[in-house]
Amino acid sequence: MTLAFTNSFILRENASGINKRGGAYNIYMTAMLVLCIFVLSDAFKKMRTCTGVRQLELKFYVINFCLGTLVIISAYLVSSTFGIAILRYIGPYVMFISLSLTIWGICYHSIFDARQVFANLGRRLSTLVMLTACIHIADSFLVKFVTEPFALTISVCCGAILAMYWDRIVSQWLKLDAKQILAGPRAQIIEWAHEEADARKLMTKFEVFLRDWCQTTSVSFHTSENSVSPMVILNTSDFTKDFPLLRQTGYITPETLTRRRPDSEISLGKAVLSERNLAALIAVPRGSHSPSCIVTFGHKRSLRPYTYPDIQLLIEMIELMDNILAQARVAERTAQIEKMEAAAMMSRGLAHDLNNLATPVSSFLLHMENRVAAGSPEAEVLAHAKHSIKVMQDYIRESLFFARRLVPDLQTLSTSELVNSSVMVTRNRAHARNVKVAIDGLMDLSFVADRPLILRLLQNLILNGIDATPSGGQVTLTAGGADGEKIVFSVEDQGVGVPAGYVDRIFEPYFTTKVTGSDVRGLGLGLAISQKISDLHGGELKVGKTSCGGAIFTFTLPANLREAGLPAPELAPA
Secondary structure: OHHHHOOOOEEEEOOOOEEEEOHHHHHHHHHHHHHHHHHHHHHHHHHHHOOHHHHHHHHHHHHHHHHHHHHHHHHHHHHHHHOOHHHHHOHHHHHHHHHHHHHHHHHHOOOOOHHHHHHHHHHHHHHHHHHHHHHHHHHHHHOOOOOHHHHHHHHHHHHHHHHHHHHHHHHHHOOOOHHHHHHHHHHHHHHHHHHOOOHHHHHHHHHHHHHHHHOEOOEEEEEOOOOOOOOOOOOHHHHHHHOHHHHHHOEEOHHHHHOOOOOHHHHHHHHHHHHOOOOEEEEEOOOOOOOOEEEEEOOEOOOOOOOHHHHHHHHHHHHHHHHHHHHHHHHHHHHHHHHHHHHHHHHHHHHHHHHHHHHHHHHHHHHHOOOOOOOOHHHHHHHHHHHHHHHHHHHHHHHHHHHOOOOOOOEEEEHHHHHHHHHHHOHHHHHHOOOEEEEEEEOOOEEEEOHHHHHHHHHHHHHHHHHHOOOOOEEEEEEEEEOOOEEEEEEEOOOOOOOHHHOOOOOOOOOOOOOOOOOOOOOOOHHHHHHHHHHHOOOEEEEEEOOOOOEEEEEEEEOOHHHHOOOOHHHOOO
């Protein structure tokens, strides 16, 4: 800065009042020219590897401004060397053209909306005015006490500090500070997390909140927990596998896809957005191989696109929401395990007592079997008594199995063998109720699990399907793979489905909606035992509704439990 006031930088002729450039000025401008060329070449190199918004930033911010600066510096050097005075005045015109191209690029590619552009422009202009005013006022005051170079240096330092403070205030006034914008929503989201423990209710609140915040037509969360059937986009692992751009960037919009070179992946993304009338897709966590949550956004009511700053704010909020939902699900799972523990303890004691009481009664009925005449009233009473004691013994057997602390005996199994064995075990029940058990889409895959336990789980699901399906109907059993790391079994019936109010309770011990089957009322332990077996294998058991209105139970488990990290037997829930 001191150099600018020396004769080697600017020579002033008092007679003519014309400023002439010195040698130091030419050296300074040449250094700026070299630096500008270096930055420009580096930007061209990086632009080949960058994509999306980063590439646009290089085009319209770095390259555009570097080219403009390069033209201005070159014009000043030519003007100083050859005395072409008109070249000194092209600077403002070049900057105007550069800014115009930048604004055009921003608007055309829908990176920022008009408000954001003008708000940022106003903030920068106000900061520049504040900086200039502070330097001028401070320099006018300090020049009376300090010599010129030092007075200006102090003025610039003070002005810069005040300008930075002013820029922060203006950013808050114009709501350009991301932390300030997210402060209110984050506080509201955290407050809901403290008030509500149910993950589904929290998810509903989050959807409504994002819909109102974005002023959009629809917002929907899709996670592995609320997606039952493997659908494109709703199944996060399948979709991100076919569309890695979503996994890499964390979001896609029609505008981001338009800015990319067309290929099969881009065509898939455009088709998905168009078919479902979506304006944005966000996957969190960003960069994850299998995102835990995908959120779909409909078009805004104002028809404005989702710009880059909008997406960044949404990603911050959705990551917070996803963490809260994960914590809520862990808490729910812990509460469910504790409930299962309590029910198992109660079942263990009750089953032993009932077994002691039922044993002499069963022995007496067996003793009386040959002492009554066939077809007599006594024989009819005896038959009812035998049926009742059988139901009681089934209940005792189920309760003892549920109360037992199971330790899986892992071995390599085949999906086709397990499925065929399950159909054979349930054949008599299906024949008695005139229901067909069909196998569809069977893939012969190998996996590691406990054969009797998995067979018991499939048997329970098939028997429930048989009892729920009307006479002449069909229960369909399928087995396949997902992601190359999971085995998926599904059992689909043609009944009336699970009532919406009971979906959260059907896996609870002793809760049943069954009014048909081998007994008058179900014991309420079949699905609880299935859930326990699923947990022991590190799997996931879910229920949904088929297109025909029936129920579909889907059981997913790791193909290799040892690699998947099966819980130690002593830690498995009882």
